[in-house]
Amino acid sequence: MIEVKNLTFFYSKDKQALHGLDFTVEDGEIFGFLGPNGSGKSTTQKILTGILKGHGGKVSLFGQDISAAHGPEFFQKIGVLFEFPYLYANLSAVDNLNYFASFYPKEQRRDVGELLETLEFKPDFLKKPVSSYSKGMRQRVSMARALVSNPRLLFLDEPTSGLDPSGAVLFRRIIEQERKKGTTIFVTTHNMMDADLLCDRVAFISNGNLVALDTPKRLKEKNSNHRVVIDYLYQGQRETKTIEAQELEAGIPFAHDEIVSIHSQEPTLEDMFIQYTGRGLS
Amino acid sequence: MWKGFCALFKKDCRMLVSGKFFLMAVGFLALYTAYVNLGYIRFMQMSPYNVYLYDPAGTQTEVSSLVHAVASLEAMDEALLADANGVGLDASGETVRVVLYAGAEHVDRHRADYALSLLRPSTGSASEIIGTNTPEQKARKEITCELLFFELAAVGFLGIAAVLFKEKGMGVIRVHAILPLRKELFLLSKLMVFLLSDLVFAILLTLLNVGLADGAALLPAVLLQTAILSLVMALVGLLCALLLKDFRQFTLAYLIIAIFAATPVFLSANTSVKFDWIAYHPFYHVYMGLKNAYFGMDISPIYYVGAVSMILLLFLVVQCAFHREMGKEG
Numbered sequence: 087m088i089e090v091k092n093l094t095f096f097y098s099k100d101k102q103a104l105h106g107l108d109f110t111v112e113d114g115e116i117f118g119f120l121g122p123n124g125s126g127k128s129t130t131q132k133i134l135t136g137i138l139k140g141h142g143g144k145v146s147l148f149g150q151d152i153s154a155a156h157g158p159e160f161f162q163k164i165g166v167l168f169e170f171p172y173l174y175a176n177l178s179a180v181d182n183l184n185y186f187a188s189f190y191p192k193e194q195r196r197d198v199g200e201l202l203e204t205l206e207f208k209p210d211f212l213k214k215p216v217s218s219y220s221k222g223m224r225q226r227v228s229m230a231r232a233l234v235s236n237p238r239l240l241f242l243d244e245p246t247s248g249l250d251p252s253g254a255v256l257f258r259r260i261i262e263q264e265r266k267k268g269t270t271i272f273v274t275t276h277n278m279m280d281a282d283l284l285c286d287r288v289a290f291i292s293n294g295n296l297v298a299l300d301t302p303k304r305l306k307e308k309n310s311n312h313r314v315v316i317d318y319l320y321q322g323q324r325e326t327k328t329i330e331a332q333e334l335e336a337g338i339p340f341a342h343d344e345i346v347s348i349h350s351q352e353p354t355l356e357d358m359f360i361q362y363t364g365r366g367l368s
Numbered sequence: 369m370w371k372g373f374c375a376l377f378k379k380d381c382r383m384l385v386s387g388k389f390f391l392m393a394v395g396f397l398a399l400y401t402a403y404v405n406l407g408y409i410r411f412m413q414m415s416p417y418n419v420y421l422y423d424p425a426g427t428q429t430e431v432s433s434l435v436h437a438v439a440s441l442e443a444m445d446e447a448l449l450a451d452a453n454g455v456g457l458d459a460s461g462e463t464v465r466v467v468l469y470a471g472a473e474h475v476d477r478h479r480a481d482y483a484l485s486l487l488r489p490s491t492g493s494a495s496e497i498i499g500t501n502t503p504e505q506k507a508r509k510e511i512t513c514e515l516l517f518f519e520l521a522a523v524g525f526l527g528i529a530a531v532l533f534k535e536k537g538m539g540v541i542r543v544h545a546i547l548p549l550r551k552e553l554f555l556l557s558k559l560m561v562f563l564l565s566d567l568v569f570a571i572l573l574t575l576l577n578v579g580l581a582d583g584a585a586l587l588p589a590v591l592l593q594t595a596i597l598s599l600v601m602a603l604v605g606l607l608c609a610l611l612l613k614d615f616r617q618f619t620l621a622y623l624i625i626a627i628f629a630a631t632p633v634f635l636s637a638n639t640s641v642k643f644d645w646i647a648y649h650p651f652y653h654v655y656m657g658l659k660n661a662y663f664g665m666d667i668s669p670i671y672y673v674g675a676v677s678m679i680l681l682l683f684l685v686v687q688c689a690f691h692r693e694m695g696k697e698g
Contacts, residue, residue, distance in 0.1 A: 137545045137695050158548035166546045172539035174379070176386040188375040189547045231543070 087113045087147065087239060087270040088134065094142035095129055095294075103129045105294040106143065116261065116271040118285035118302075120278075122363050126294040127274050128243075134272065135166055135241055147239065162190055165237030169244045171224035175217040179207060179227045182216060183234055190235040201230045206256055221248035229257065233264070240264060243274045258284055278355040288355070292363040302355050309361065310352045317346035372549040376557035380531070384561060387534065389527050393569055396523060397576070400515045404508065404577045412507045419483045420447045423459035432486040455483035501663070505582060509662040512577040514634065516570055516590075517655050520597045522626055525605040528562050529618055532609035536693065545694035555683070555690060559602050566598035567591055578662070589661035596675045597654050603682035610689035650678065 088111035095104040104126050111117040121127045132138035133145060136155055145152040148163060173182050183198040202212065205226040211219060216227065225248045232240060245261065246254040261284055265271060275281055281288050282302045289299040298305060312331045317324065320342045331350065333339050353361075384390060419435045421428065422444045431437075435457075438444045444456045448469060456467035464487065466480045485491075501509065535541055544554050574583040574590055604625070612618045633655045636646040646652050653671055660667050 132695060135546050137542075158550075161546055161548035164546065166543075168539070168542065170539055172543045174383075174535075174540055175538050177382070185375060185379055186543065186547065189372050189549050 087111050087115070088117075088272065089146045090130075090134075090143070091145075092143035093130070093133065093145060095126075095133065095138070095140070096142075103294050104133075104141070107291070107294075107296050109289055109296060109299055111270060111272060113270055114265060114268050115286045116265055116273060116284050118281040118288035119272060119274045119291065120276070120281055120288055120359060121291035125291045125363065127291055129294075130291070131241055131243065131272070131274055135164060136160060162194065162235065163238045164241065165232040165235055165239070166241045167229055167232040167243060167245055169247065171221070171228040171248070173216045173224060173227055173231070176215055178211075178213045178215055179219075179223075179230070180212050182227060183230055186231050187234045194236055196234050196236055198230070198234065201233060202226070204260065205230055206253075222250060222253050225249055226253075229260070233260075238269060240269050240271045241274075242271060244276065245273065246275075246277055246280055254280070278359060282355045290359060290362040297362045298358070305358050306352050306355065309358060310350070313351040315349045315351060317348075318342040319344040319346060369550060369553070372547075373553050373557055376549075376553055377560060380557050380561045383531050383534065384527075384565070387527075387531060389531070390565070392523070392527070393565060396519060397569060397572055400519070400573060401576045404511055404515070408511050409504060409507060413504070417479050417482060418447075418451050418454040419457060419486050420444050420454060421457045421459060421487075423457075425460070428459055428464075428487050430488055430490055432489040435486050453479075455479050457483055457487065459487075505578075508578050509582075509586075510638070510659075512574060513659050513662045514638070515577075516573055516594065517597065517633075517658055518630070519569060519573070520566055520594065520601055521630055521651070522622075524562060524566055524598060525601040525625070526622060528558060528602045528605035529609040529622075530615070531558070532606055533615050533618065536609065541690070541693050542696070551690065551694070552687060555606065555686060558606065559599060562602045563595060563598050566594055570594040586662055586664065589664070590658070593654075593658040593661045596679070597658060599679050600654065600675075600682065603679065603686050606686045607682065607689055610686065610693050650674075 088109075090107055090109050093104050093107040094102065096102050107126075107130065109117075119127055119130065129138065133141050133152065134147065136152060139153075141152075147155065147160075150160075174185070177185065179202060180198055183201070187195045187198065199212075207223065207226050207230070211223060216224060219227070229245070232242070242261070246257050249257060258280065261271060261273075271284075273281065273285060285302060287299065287301050288305065290297045300308070313328050314331050314334065315326060315328050316338070317326050318338075319325075324346065327340060328351070329339065338345065415434050420438050421431060421435045422438050422441055423431075436447070438447060438456075441458065441460070444458070444467065448454050448456050448467065452469045453471075454468070458465040458467055464484065466483060468476060468479055468483075470476060471479075499506075541554075544551065570590055571587060574587060577583075578586065608618055608621050612621060629649075629651045632643055632646060632649060633652045635641045636643055636649075636652060637655050637659060653674070657667055657671055657675070659665075
């Protein structure tokens with residue numbers, strides 16, 4: 087679906103934003119693109135969505151070079167959720183969605199009412215202006231805008247930003263449903279939980295370089311110290327012991343009355359992010 | 369493409385309605401019409417200076433009805449004290465003596481000549497009258513032209529910038545970057561909405577203030593000049609809104625444009641003040657185009673070539689600024 091070879095980009099002669107990125111995104115994959123602020127995430131996404139021109143290297147989407155993809159046919163196939171909910175504040179959710187949907191062929195459009203219902207949008211606000219919505223409601227309408235054209239390729243920038251935990255769960259479920267339909271999804275996020283739970287593969291970008299690319303599970307495994315922490319009760323006392331995971335193969339290697347919990351010492355995706363990019367989440 | 373343009377056009381009209389732009393335009397139309405018909409034309413028909421005549425022997429036999437007779441020199445002094453622009457004529461001697469409070473020399477000469485001419489109204493002027501407009505028609509056309517220019521150059525310009533600043537603030541310009549539409553339609557739709565509203569405004573202002581018959585005859589030429597000025601100002605407004613950070617910066621730019629663009633143009637076109645460099649001021653030519661349209665004068669084809677080139681150039685620059693805005697961070 088997406089093929090990027092030796093992608094470079096210069097904002098000016100001495101300001102290089104991307105230093106030769108290489109990656110591919112398969113059809114129907116959820117691909118996470120993670121990196122600290124200013125690492126080149128947005129630049130890459132803008133190149134992929136055809137907003138930014140003048141890159142070096144080769145970028146192709148849907149088997150077609152992005153440099154040739156200026157026409158409406160290209161934009162009909164993609165949906166983009168921006169980091170901020172960009173909507174007409176004086177129009178209602180329905181009016182916003184009908185307006186943005188009107189640029190796509192009728193047979194491609196989804197029903198606005200149904201879509202908002204799927205996104206658990208409060209029905210009382212359907213006809214009220216966006217200016218009266220909470221951040222979470224605006225994010226729901228923005229997501230509906232990205233989905234209203236039934237895109238084959240979906241770009242999501244911080245999809246769960248501004249949502250409460252139940253909203254975030256709902257969004258993750260909707261993203262999963264889209265993938266089941268065959269939609270390819272390119273997620274840019276700082277939210278490591280989203281990346282871990284949603285993405286088939288993640289790429290870490292730092293200072294315009296791709297520093298790691300793999301499944302979240304393998305990335306964590308590769309950097310694991312293979313230890314487990316065991317909480318147990320012995321002779322009425324609660325104790326904790328850390329052992330090598332392979333020691334468990336022969337059973338619990340110490341005297342105990344009851345095992346309370348066993349936790350692997352596997353690093354989190356956030357630990358990996360910091361390790362690869364050298365920077366914490368902001 | 370047509371469907372996309374219609375959707376944009378409909379949305380822009382809604383933006384204007386919600387921004388109370390039409391209401392503002394109607395308000396200005398009512399204000400201008402009231403000013404022209406109830407104020408300006410009446411003022412122009414008033415005699416320029418009051419003239420007071422002291423003629424105890426009744427030597428002046430042909431005096432105009434505009435002259436106020438006074439019974440004594442003291443009464444004349446009192447009248448002039450209360451009306452410092454007035455002119456006194458003392459006909460008690462062999463020759464008529466002009467009495468006035470001094471102002472600028474060339475104005476004083478005019479005041480004196482005017483006062484003396486009222487003693488011999490039948491003599492009239494030996495000047496050859498050229499042109500077919502009556503003084504009222506002339507005044508109506510002049511003021512309508514000035515008000516239309518002001519409306520298009522200042523109010524319309526402010527309107528389009530306000531709408532675009534709103535969209536810029538909401539970030540929706542960036543959404544249009546990924547919509548399946550030709551990006552220039554976004555700009556063309558805005559230009560079309562403002563062009564149509566300016567043309568309607570020009571029609572109503574001309575018919576209400578120049579008169580139905582006279583106004584209708586002038587409309588084709590006036591609308592052509594309105595279209596040129598409307599497009600130029602809308603493009604300048606779009607450019608300012610795209611390049612400037614916020615409405616506060618725009619207000620400053622607006623003041624600069626209003627002061628440096630409009631003032632010298634009005635001075636050079638409507639008074640005897642002529643700046644050497646005014647021929648290089650593009651708005652002077654646009655204003656003169658509009659004025660010539662109101663007075664039925666021919667307009668040089670070179671002007672049209674220049675106007676079309678300016679519109680095309682501005683459109684290209686605005687398009688570049690628009691693409692830059694679409695690619696900006698959130």
